[in-house]
Each structure stands twice: as C-alpha cells, then as structure tokens.
Amino acid sequence: xxxxxxxxxxxxxxxxxxxxxxxxxxxxxxxxxxxxxxxxxxxxxxxxxxxxxxxxxxxxxxxxxxxxxxxxxxxxxxxxxxxxxxxxxxxxxxxxxxxxxxxxxxxxxxxxxxxxxxxxxxxxxxxxxxxxxxxxxxxxxxxxxxxxxxxxxxxxxxxxxxxxxxxxxxxxxxxxxxxxxxxxxxxxxxxxxxxxxxxxx
Numbered sequence: 001x002x003x004x005x006x007x008x009x010x011x012x013x014x015x016x017x018x019x020x021x022x023x024x025x026x027x028x029x030x031x032x033x034x035x036x037x038x039x040x041x042x043x044x045x046x047x048x049x050x051x052x053x054x055x056x057x058x059x060x061x062x063x064x065x066x067x068x069x070x071x072x073x074x075x076x077x078x079x080x081x082x083x084x085x086x087x088x089x090x091x092x093x094x095x096x097x098x099x100x101x102x103x104x105x106x107x108x109x110x111x112x113x114x115x116x117x118x119x120x121x122x123x124x125x126x127x128x129x130x131x132x133x134x135x136x137x138x139x140x141x142x143x144x145x146x147x148x149x150x151x152x153x154x155x156x157x158x159x160x161x162x163x164x165x166x167x168x169x170x171x172x173x174x175x176x177x178x179x180x181x182x183x184x185x186x187x188x189x190x191x192x193x194x195x196x197x198x199x200x201x
Contacts, residue, residue: 034075035078099113135178136179154193158195180198180201
C-alpha cells in the first residue's frame with residue numbers, strides 16, 4: 001500500500017535521497033532507479049534522476065534488513081503525490097523513456113516525465129525493400145554453405161549464404177547457375193555486396 005512522504009535530502013550527483021513519512025519512522029532510503037512518473041535531472045551534467053527536497057511524494061516501501069545511510073526503510077517505487085501510480089510493465093520487452101519538459105529551473109534541474117513503452121504498443125517496422133538483379137553463381141562451397149554471385153548490379157560479387165537460397169532443408173547452388181536475388185550494399189568477407197532471397201531461374 002503506498003504512503004505519503006516528503007523528500008528531506010537528495011544527493012543529485014550520487015543519485016540517492018531520504019524520504020520522511022509518519023508511516024516509516026526512521027525514514028526511507030531511495031535511489032534514482034526507484035523514481036517513476038516525474039523527476040528532475042541536471043541534463044547538462046548527469047543522466048541521474050532526482051527529486052527536489054520538499055517535494056511531496058507517494059511511495060511503496062519495505063523495512064531495511066539493516067539501516068542504509070541511516071534509514072530504516074527502503075522506498076521501491078516513488079512518484080509525485082497526486083499523480084497516477086506508475087504503470088506496471090505488461091510484457092518482457094517493456095521499458096520506459098524519460099523526456100525533458102521545459103527549461104531548467106533556477107536550481108539547474110529540468111523536470112523529466114516518464115513514458116512507458118511496451119512492444120505491444122510499437123508498430124512493427126517493415127523490412128526495407130531491396131533491389132533485385134539477375135546473375136550467375138561464380139563460386140559455391142557446399143561444405144561451408146556459402147558462395148559468391150556475380151551480376152552487373154553487384155560489381156565485385158555478392159556474398160551468399162545457403163540460408164538465403166529459396167527452399168527448405170539442405171540448399172545448394174552450382175557454379176554457372178543463373179539466379180535472381182535481392183542484394184544489399186553491405187559487404188561481407190571482402191565482397192562489397194550481400195545476396196538475399198536467392199531464387200534459381
């Protein structure tokens with residue numbers, strides 16, 4: 001159950017502070033990694049999040065096994081009082097991004113707001129459409145599963161791997177064979193191009 005408290009101390013350069021609350025006699029130790037929803041940062045000097053002393057917060061806490069920097073409790077999640085509690089991650093690929101809001105205050109600190117990003121909320125990116133060409137198999141190493149394809153569009157050759165040959169199971173090409181393939185200008189093993197989606201003619 002969350003409780004209310006007031007930030008008593010914050011060491012911005014070290015990323016930790018102390019929250020005082022009637023519910024946690026002996027105070028609560030809190031680190032930058034526990035901050036959610038809104039915090040502050042010195043964006044010109046350090047990426048560490050912080051809290052201004054005197055800020056009213058809500059937080060979830062537990063008793064410390066032994067005092068930490070003089071505090072008998074540990075705050076696990078901390079957010080501004082009155083704000084909605086932080087969202088819980090919905091999947092294994094959830095993350096959060098902190099964005100700056102406005103200009104720095106007189107103390108040099110900028111307000112930062114958290115946005116929770118879940119892979120379910122992100123539209124999948126489409127694979128780029130690669131150019132296609134027709135060429136011939138120049139070299140093929142069956143035992144190693146790779147070779148080189150030549151075409152006018154890929155001077156110097158396009159490196160090819162058996163996994164890019166259309167089909168299932170063991171796939172192979174024969175030197176001199178005419179093939180159609182997509183290619184990318186991203187070399188490998190000394191060749192300036194790499195072949196994708198290789199189809200026999």
